[in-house]
Amino acid sequence: MIKTMAVYKDGTIAFDVSIEELNSERIDWVWVDFENPKTEEIDLLRTKFHFDEIAIKHCVSYKERPKMDYYEGYRFIVLQSLNENMEQTEIDLFLSHKYIVSFCWETTSVLQIVWNKIKGLKSIKGLKPEQILYHICDEIADKFFPIVQKIEDDIEDIDELGTNSDLSMIDGIKTQVSKLSKVRKTVKPTKDLIYRILNSTHVEIDKETTKKLRIVYDHLLKLLDDISDNREMANDIRESYISTNSHKMNKTMKMLTSVSIVFMPLTFIVGVYGMNFIHIPELQLKYGYYYCWAIMLIIVIGLVMWFKKKDWF
Template identity: 40%
Template sequence: MIRTIAVNKKNELVKDLTIRDVLNGDFHWYWVDFNIPTDEEIEFLREPFHFHPLAIEDCIHNLQRPKLDYYEEYTFFVTQALNQKMITREEIDFFLSKNYIITFHHQFSPEIDDVWNKFTLSTSTEKWDPSHVLYLVLDKMVDNYFPLVYQIEDRLNEIDENSKRRTMEELLEDLFDTRHHLLSLRHTITPMRDLIYRVLNSQRMSSIQGKWEYYSDIHDHLLKLSEMIEANRELTTDIRDSYISLNSHQTNHVMKVLTVITTIFMPLTFIAGLYGMNFHYMPELTWKYGYFATLGVMVLVAIGMSIWFMKKGWFK
């Protein structure tokens, strides 16, 4: 679906125009949104817009890395939004010029839809222009990153506290899933941060002159998000190392107990094996009290070794 809106020379909104009407009309500027376009609608990027083939290719091939490309009459942006439910990346592309902004996305974009509705309901168009639309969409995209990061922080606190008394295997599985989500967020937020940094330091972005502070605010938010993600990744590493250390400690404790028990039974096994050889000439075998004496010696050896191990601190 393609939807259009334009601002004429009288600063009035004109809606529901065709592509031909938009290009042939006398407008101050216009916005064309390619919302989940069909193959036939994608062809409008080639004719009549005549965008560069490389930019069109980036639009068609989904989930490109966020980037900024300069062309003679416009600037092309590849950005990534995050699906709040699926925690997946969704690409949104922009063609920005002083006279127009073209948005292109293969999935429904709540950010673009919110800005579109806000624009169509606005009573004044004086502050609106293509760079302002770009700022509003990017700002909403970045703001929607925060709930996902906060959600991950809550999960990490739950894993750290283990209030539900889950097993260590369940906790580690949840922890590695959380690290995977953090990695996915970092793959989105870091390139977006670099993209906004390029915008702020570009000498060719004349279309956003006078709005540097707005884009700088977006960059500050992305810096904060990057720091939060790195801090959470370090926290997941600390939690993982703590659980692994705890597991190793428990394993060592079990092995120590088993070692003590095995050590105590070693001389008892030797005595039992010695008198279990059944040689004919063994005087102890014919002694009336030999059986009870052997058991007594074995008990004394076991008690003596246990007391000695306790003094050595092996049972702590």
């Protein structure tokens, strides 16, 4: 599907303009949105707009890393957005002072929101393609924040259940860290891309739009800091959990070791006097059985008291 918007030189705006009418001299600039396009619609990128074949190839190939390439007369920009299900959506833009062409293989709320925002403007005075670029970047950045906030809330919920010795806690932490890594892989190149746009001599942007893009850039920097903080918090929780379980395991092992040590001398005594020799002097003692029990009890009591003193019991 193709949607069109045309801004005329007299300051008016029109939507759903035919492709043929886009070349009218009365038009100042246009926004053409390719949403889940068909093959014949994709061909318009070649026949109507005469974009470079390499740019078209990168446009239709899924997925490209956020970037900006320079071509004669226009710039090819690749952006990535995330939805609440952590699914990436690629948005490709062809930008010049006469048009902005957006291309997306699926329906995305980012472009829809920006489209409706432009439709709802009371005044389009000073509206340029670069401002459409800003609105798209701003909307993409806004989509990141609830995702990171949701991950942070999940990590805090896991932290509150940190006393449980359940391995599902470790799995939960691993899942959240994996999500943070995925968000970071999208946010960081987007931040780098906006930095390139702000500092490029090949992209002409007015001061007001530059100021707004810098705010988006600052938001992405803050978002990266939040992601790093959350990753650190998740790692701290995991290390604390492992440390707590190791401590519990050590206490258990100390207890088992203590019990084994207590029974070692008893096993030795029983083993010695359980041998099948005929002449074992102690076996002839009248009270040898009671002596043996007394010695074993003294050994047990002595070892238990010693281990209690060492805080092993």
